[in-house]
Amino acid sequence: MSRSTPGTHDFPITASRDIYEGRVMAVRADTVRMPGGREATREIVEHPGAVAIAAVDEQDRLMMILQYRHAVRRRLWEMPAGLLDHAGEDPVAAAARELAEEVGLAAEHWSVLVDAVPSPGFSEEAIRVFLATGLTEVDRPDLGDDEESELELRWIPLAEAVDMALRGEIVNATAVAGVLALQAVRDGHGEPRPTDAPWPDRPTAFAKRKS
Template identity: 50%
Template sequence: MQVQDTPEEWRVVATTTPFRGAKTSVRTDDVVMPDGSVARRDYQVHPGSVAVVALDERDRVLVIKQYRHPVREKLWEVPAGLLDVVGENPLHAAQRELYEEAHVKAEDWRVLVDVFPSPGGSDEAVRIFLARGLSEAEGERYEVSDEEADMELARVPLAELVRGVLAGELHNTCLVVGLLSLTAALNGDGPDALRPADAPWPARPFEA
């Protein structure tokens, strides 16, 4: 048996969009179930996101601490952001986020993992990159605002962060998934065996 997710789309007999926000919206679909009944499903429509696990030469990961109002906590996270334009190259978006949030650039990029963070309630897809060969970006720092104006920035040993994840002290999805995936890669075939940075992403197709 091949354990692999497969594309499938059940018939939708009615759809509405009861809410539209600046970046996301809520859609309501009436979906035909396998037994012929119709069930209503509400979910967030999301443009997609990218995140970056930036690993330096001392095996430290670049992390930021940011206030997240829905959960009423300041969370340690990896640099991340939305795909602002339909069809945007996710690598370019990831490079932009690393520059804007940390004023850092990287020489080596790989696809670490692709995830649907909450597939029961959102169509959001996230591509998490591994970035290595870090150095300070040229030019002036990006001017931040809102929650980002209060961000903290740190480089923390990978092993210490993984301990925090398993101890229930760190909760951000991209951080948790990214760190554990990187640990698996390091203990397996190594980062160089990861997919290239321009690997296809069926969940969010893009121009190379």
């Protein structure tokens, strides 16, 4: 079979089987037809999607959290973030929930700062990072004994957060993207989008599976 013109092949899925289904993710194996006609197996992590929040106060400081992440066995600097809880959940509502639960803040103004797909080679995960301003304090709920109960909260000036990212002290991919995108906006290289901006990469497979 002759190859298609580069950029035109649509990689059709000829078969798919489930490998694993858990509480926050699933894994399936897709059989995909490649440009030359052969078939290849691609193992895909289904993910519910997530939101993160660049919460900025009037002094241009970011609310950051230091959170233990078991996969890397250490604490990482991150932005407040969380999973979309169900199919069709409003991402802004999810972001507001996570902002209140994790750091005890509410925001008057919301916009879309940047979208990211952290591991597109094997995962459907997509994260929308919101910019939140006009902040006020609210009560945080009891977080029990999970990792979130041990969060260290810190206001970090944006310029310092940029330096931390470039020094390799902030390595969480979403936080790096959010920090650098916010600095680009501050430098006049772009504008945040409205909260209802299209999000074509928002994953749907895991939500459909759970519903």
